[in-house]
Amino acid sequence: MFSARGIRVALAALLVAAACSEEHTTSVPIAHTEVPEDLVLGFPKLAARTLIQGEVRQVGGSPGPAGIISDGEPPPDEDAVAQVFAPLTTVGFQNNYAYSGARHQYTGNVGRIDTEAIVSYNGQEIGRQPAFREDYTPFLADFGARKTILAEAYVFIDQDCGLRVDGRSEHRAGWQWFLGGQAPDWGSAGISTQAFPPENQPPCETEPSDDGNYTGGNEDGGADGSGAVTCYYWVTYDPYTGEVYDVDFLFCEGVEGG
Amino acid sequence: MMIASTRATAALLGCLALAGLASPASLTGQAPDQAPVFLALPETFPDVDARAVLLRERGREIVVLDPDDAEQVESLRVALLVLRRIRGVRPAPEGRGQMIPITGYVLREELSTELREELESALSDLRRHPVANVGNLGPGRWMPFRQP
Numbered sequence: 001m002f003s004a005r006g007i008r009v010a011l012a013a014l015l016v017a018a019a020c021s022e023e024h025t026t027s028v029p030i031a032h033t034e035v036p037e038d039l040v041l042g043f044p045k046l047a048a049r050t051l052i053q054g055e056v057r058q059v060g061g062s063p064g065p066a067g068i069i070s071d072g073e074p075p076p077d078e079d080a081v082a083q084v085f086a087p088l089t090t091v092g093f094q095n096n097y098a099y100s101g102a103r104h105q106y107t108g109n110v111g112r113i114d115t116e117a118i119v120s121y122n123g124q125e126i127g128r129q130p131a132f133r134e135d136y137t138p139f140l141a142d143f144g145a146r147k148t149i150l151a152e153a154y155v156f157i158d159q160d161c162g163l164r165v166d167g168r169s170e171h172r173a174g175w176q177w178f179l180g181g182q183a184p185d186w187g188s189a190g191i192s193t194q195a196f197p198p199e200n201q202p203p204c205e206t207e208p209s210d211d212g213n214y215t216g217g218n219e220d221g222g223a224d225g226s227g228a229v230t231c232y233y234w235v236t237y238d239p240y241t242g243e244v245y246d247v248d249f250l251f252c253e254g255v256e257g258g
Numbered sequence: 259m260m261i262a263s264t265r266a267t268a269a270l271l272g273c274l275a276l277a278g279l280a281s282p283a284s285l286t287g288q289a290p291d292q293a294p295v296f297l298a299l300p301e302t303f304p305d306v307d308a309r310a311v312l313l314r315e316r317g318r319e320i321v322v323l324d325p326d327d328a329e330q331v332e333s334l335r336v337a338l339l340v341l342r343r344i345r346g347v348r349p350a351p352e353g354r355g356q357m358i359p360i361t362g363y364v365l366r367e368e369l370s371t372e373l374r375e376e377l378e379s380a381l382s383d384l385r386r387h388p389v390a391n392v393g394n395l396g397p398g399r400w401m402p403f404r405q406p
Contacts, residue, residue, distance in 0.1 A: 003265065039296070039400045041313070041320065041393020043304055044357055126362030128307075228336045230363035232308075239315040239355035242394075250361065255339040257366070 044237035054132035083189040087171040091195040100167030108173040113151035115169040127231025129250040158253035161204035167195035227257035300398030308359035315355035
């Protein structure tokens with residue numbers, strides 16, 4: 001049927017196609033080779049604070065006598081630890097995110113809040129997002145006025161049922177000669193708070209499956225209910241140097257099965 | 259070599275079409291434009307608070323599992339679900355890597371027996387692979403993965 005020339009052309013085409021076929025960047029190790037091939041991979045090295053929301057700010061000192069409370073603010077807690085007043089943690093859901101918000105009043109030129117939003121589904125923890133805020137007033141500009149500091153940890157969510165958010169915070173205040181991790185400090189005080197009660201989304205509606213058994217799920221769940229609710233971060237990095245370029249903080253959502 | 263006849267041209271085109279059908283992508287059951295997926299099991303899990311870590315870089319996708327995870331099958335299942343989900347959300351990075359640490363999960367239902375067996379088989383296969391370097395994570399095992 002085909003001429004000799006046609007067969008030669010066909011064979012040449014096969015050779016060209018084989019040479020141009022897609023190659024993996026990493027070959028498959030074969031069981032019978034004596035030296036297994038390494039996987040070329042540059043896993044990024046995350047610094048301790050890469051996945052923590054937060055900032056350190058220098059705020060201006062406000063002159064005036066110590067102990068002044070602005071109108072509308074609650075009276076100082078008589079049982080509060082020295083230099084930290086009225087600490088509080090609250091949690092909630094707001095549109096497309098869950099949050100843990102913390103605040104306290106303090107005297108001292110350094111105030112700090114470490115707070116954490118803890119997300120659970122069906123009573124099982126699936127993610128935590130820590131955050132911090134540290135406010136520093138230059139020592140010579142701080143005249144002992146009472147200041148307020150706020151901090152918030154937020155978790156983006158794409159789930160409208162079944163989630164619960166808890167919040168825990170550490171409230172601190174003290175004095176430092178200058179801003180910096182190695183700066184000597186004194187007179188520090190701290191106290192812990194926890195949001196109570198935690199905040200819950202409405203329970204997910206259960207729907208009967210084809211066989212009459214009920215399965216859990218929500219608007220985003222798969223029809224067969226074999227998906228999951230999960231939380232994850234998103235880190236963009238240089239695969240050759242490991243340098244981290246960008247971080248998207250904790251995100252919780254339902255992923256479909258099937 | 260010159261193509262001098264219509265019959266020879268048809269033979270060439272037919273062979274090229276057959277070569278396309280026999281590409282590695284179709285043999286692995288993956289979409290032609292989908293990055294190959296690898297499973298990795300380092301002897302020491304990286305210092306990340308996660309049940310599993312997804313990596314998307316250099317034209318491939320890697321699922322890094324924790325050797326000390328008592329629920330590796332479930333973690334693998336969730337990692338694959340998340341991988342499928344994010345393919346539709348963000349394109350594969352050009353020249354950059356994406357790392358997705360999965361901090362936790364709850365399965366809405368128990369895995370079916372068939373799916374569990376398939377995933378356990380893949381993990382058993384992974385554990386049989388010889389120890390090599392999993393990049394800068396140190397010694398461990400890795401292999402290409404064909405999703406069930």
